[in-house]
Amino acid sequence: MPSVPSQAKQAGPDSGQADRFSNAFNPAFSFIVDAALDYVDLDSGSDEDGFDLSLRILEVASQAWVDPSAWAYFVGAAEEEGLNIEEAAVHYVGLGSQTTLRAGRFFIDFGKQMQTHVHELRTLERPLALRAYLGDEVKGDGVQYDQWAAVGDKSALRWSLGVFANLLPEEAAYPVADVALEIDERKDLGDLNFTGRVTAFRDVSENGTLQLGASARIIPEYTVLDEVNDLSEAELGNEVFGVDLTYGWIDDTGQRRWTLGVEALANSGDIELSVLDPDGTPANGDESLNVKDETVFGFYGFLDYAWSKYRSAGVQYSRATLSDAAETELSEIELYTTRWLSEYHRLRLVGVWSNDDTADEDSYRVALQYTAIIGSHGHGINW
Amino acid sequence: MIQALLFIASAAGIGTAPGASAVAFVLPSEERVRVLATIPDLAGFVREIGGERVDVDSISRGKEDLHSVTARPSSLVAMSRADMFVEVGLSLEIAFVPGLLHSCRNARVQPGSPGFVSVAQGWTVSKAPAVLSRQAGDVHPQGNPHINLDPRAGLHMATQVYEGLVRVDPGSKALYDARFEGLVLRLKQAQTRWSAMAEDWKGRKVATYHSEYDYLIEAYGLESVGTLESKPGIPPTPKHLSELVANMKSGGCDAILSAQWSNNDTLARVSEAAGVQAVVLPNQCAGMKGADDWVGMMDLIHDRLEQAFAKSAATK
């Protein structure tokens, strides 16, 4: 009978520890290039119409194990001012069972689309409802506890709780007047922000999987500043809730795939912000901030079909009511087709039709997006 | 995988756990050994050597392109409970194994642990690149990983599985020894049978869709006319296909070999344009009638090749 192989190996010539420049323990690196050539046509016929070629993202990511119980990663994005740290976090897995403690700066665990970077989406941008209520991307400096458990043989249940210093987007997708949102710098417990998610993921047939989830982002206390008129309003709160459902079907050969996803969102709290200025002249002392407590709703849904591992197409529809006084109704429909040139780069043709139902204005955008992922990349489980 | 339901968990993606400490887990004698294999071929070896002592399942089901298998929730659950995990290795299962190994958080099956088995370990890899680069094609970076389709690899794969079972469950060694001995005999008889069938196959010309059957080609001295994919994992381009068709027409070709996943319109078009028969073969067990276990699958492959070569000879 064959013997069990021995792990022993003779020490090689590189076994001396004489070189502090050895790269054997360097982290794995990857680069992401995402560029888009697009044409925009606005109903208003503004200067923003026309063609534009933009390097949307030049990202560098790196990851490595720190020791047997922790791994760390960072994602930096090149911006005009220099390198911006998008994410930098340590995952501690030494607590045992299926738990992870994450600390640092990272994207929030909300639904299926907020954790991923924009170039990883199946569409050009995040859905309108997410952009309107949460922001283009939401990252925070904080700590997150994450755990999963098997339920029977075919289901897994995962939940997470995050505590952050600040989760307001750097730039609101639909800024209200010239009002800036801020979170007080000094924190007591009430000033911390929270996220939570619970999701169940299950085989529903030989070829199908179903995932259900519920997420929340809670900002118990924030301050509104209007620098133009020197006004502020403190002790405001905001909560965003979402429920999501994703169904995936893959044929026996692993080539053809259908994915259907929906997420419904509610944005609630002190969210209707406006500046009242009776005489119309700013900063002469008669202005006041008006904040109303209300709840607005939005959703998105998509259907994606891949007829081979290289080609897919889909449609995504999103609708959201804004929290302005007019309760502006926005909708967006995006059609796209993606061609993977190999596993590491792809071309995507996208058409976006956006509509402001309240003002009855349309805009169109056609874009050709190219994305390359160079270096190490993994296929984890996103749920 | 591309457009899979399971995406990258964090922005930076996920790696495999580092060499987990080699902890010995002693299995209670009344409990069956829970084994998860990536492909049915390996699950079959586990079943054949482990018999009633093992409880085994596989992630792929028999018809998939092994470079684009998607892990299901049930795979994650099975991985988290497994006493032993068996993969081919050489990046064949890179689309789904690293994510599962990372998320399952099961120390028993992490690389370096007694319960982790990569059957490619110790195998002499065909087309191993001198320089590690994606330039040679993006899904075979460590050389050709399709060793489950090498008629000479049965004993090697079975031995790796046997050794893994003995490591995780030394108390049942006598049972494994006896069953392994039976399997070795069966494999040797099969190999003699296949060698006899393939005696006059040397120099037969074949094209393949993806370079899945390279070890088979190498084993019997067949001549490869080319692949429909321009490089492993790079989709066929019109220019490459027209060159391939021209080559097949001028130099001759007996058959185009494809798996079920690649039995598509492109294959049909090339087959018609070149006037060369397309032969669909299993690329793993359990996906075709008769290919229930590895020996059965290899029998089916040899039968289909024999028929194809006879047909090609008759039309010449």
Ligand SMILES: [Zn+2]
């Ligand atoms: Zn391959």
